Amino acid sequence: MLEIEGLTKTFMRGGLLRKSAPVTALRDVSLTVAKGESFGLVGESGSGKSTLARCILRLDQPTSGRILFEGQDMARLSPAAMRRLRARIQVVWQDPYASLNPRMSVHDIVTEPLVVHRAAIGLDSRGRTERAARILAQVGLGPQHLHRYPHEFSGGQRQRIGIARALVTEPALLLLDEPTSALDVSVQAQVLNLLVDLQARLGLTYFFISHDLSVIRYICDRVALLHRGELVEQGPTDTIFDAPRHEVTRTLLAAMPEVVVPD
Ligand SMILES: Nc1ncnc2c1ncn2[C@@H]1O[C@H](COP(=O)(O)OP(=O)(O)OP(=O)(O)O)[C@@H](O)[C@H]1O
Numbered sequence: 001m002l003e004i005e006g007l008t009k010t011f012m013r014g015g016l017l018r019k020s021a022p023v024t025a026l027r028d029v030s031l032t033v034a035k036g037e038s039f040g041l042v043g044e045s046g047s048g049k050s051t052l053a054r055c056i057l058r059l060d061q062p063t064s065g066r067i068l069f070e071g072q073d074m075a076r077l078s079p080a081a082m083r084r085l086r087a088r089i090q091v092v093w094q095d096p097y098a099s100l101n102p103r104m105s106v107h108d109i110v111t112e113p114l115v116v117h118r119a120a121i122g123l124d125s126r127g128r129t130e131r132a133a134r135i136l137a138q139v140g141l142g143p144q145h146l147h148r149y150p151h152e153f154s155g156g157q158r159q160r161i162g163i164a165r166a167l168v169t170e171p172a173l174l175l176l177d178e179p180t181s182a183l184d185v186s187v188q189a190q191v192l193n194l195l196v197d198l199q200a201r202l203g204l205t206y207f208f209i210s211h212d213l214s215v216i217r218y219i220c221d222r223v224a225l226l227h228r229g230e231l232v233e234q235g236p237t238d239t240i241f242d243a244p245r246h247e248v249t250r251t252l253l254a255a256m257p258e259v260v261v262p263d
């Protein structure tokens with residue numbers, strides 16, 4: 001479904017007058033995510049995880065390398081083909097406080113991607129509202145919430161709204177960049193269970209970013225480890241956890257807290 005080949009991303013830093021060394025956030029990263037699986041990406045802060053997500057979403061342009069989605073090189077698509085494809089890749093960001101516009105109602109937040117992608121999805125205003133209500137129900141929120149605003153919700157509920165917004169275009173691939181790490185531990189478990197449930201129900205493919213190995217172990221079939229922009233290890237989750245080959249993986253495992261995920 002998603003193939004990343006030799007991806008490198010270098011940021012040029014510094015202003016007009018002062019030059020500073022460029023930062024290579026990703027160096028020659030290659031990985032493949034299969035349809036229907038949960039692929040985990042782990043790594044310490046600054047290792048390049050979000051940069052990889054932003055490259056997949058075309059919010060950052062790769063310096064070199066290719067990203068193929070369903071066999072198509074994303075850099076070579078026409079703008080119209082790109083817009084159609086972008087409706088099929090959605091994202092849930094870490095912070096449900098920062099990522100929901102406080103001035104928009106839940107209705108407007110959740111239907112916004114349908115407006116952006118209306119050429120590809122083709123729902124009228126009433127159809128969009130119906131779709132939003134249906135998706136909200138799937139994340140455990142009733143239609144009475146449609147006309148409320150983000151500040152009226154708890155952190156966990158806000159992240160459910162963020163998930164609803166990501167699912168409303170019926171994407172094939174969902175990028176989840178630390179979707180639960182801003183939440184209380186008890187709420188984290190509920191949201192993780194919801195994500196597991198939604199994946200099974202909707203046949204989604206997950207690209208799940210976390211620095212929390214217990215979360216990755218709970219969610220992911222396969223996992224890759226980024227270290228300073230390079231992929232140092234990847235394989236089935238059980239293999240990586242039982243027999244880590246790279247020193248960085250061992251260090252991360254040693255620092256892993258007690259697993260707090262419920263059944
Ligand atoms: N727009 C940018 N301009 C310059 N440097 C950047 C930019 N975005 C990211 N970087 C740098 O790229 C590196 C990787 O950052 P990135 O945000 O991808 O890490 P991360 O693994 O997501 O970290 P975290 O776990 O803290 O979210 C860092 O050194 C960061 O400072």
Ligand SMILES: [Mg+2]
Binds near residue numbers: 050051177
């Ligand atoms: Mg990040």
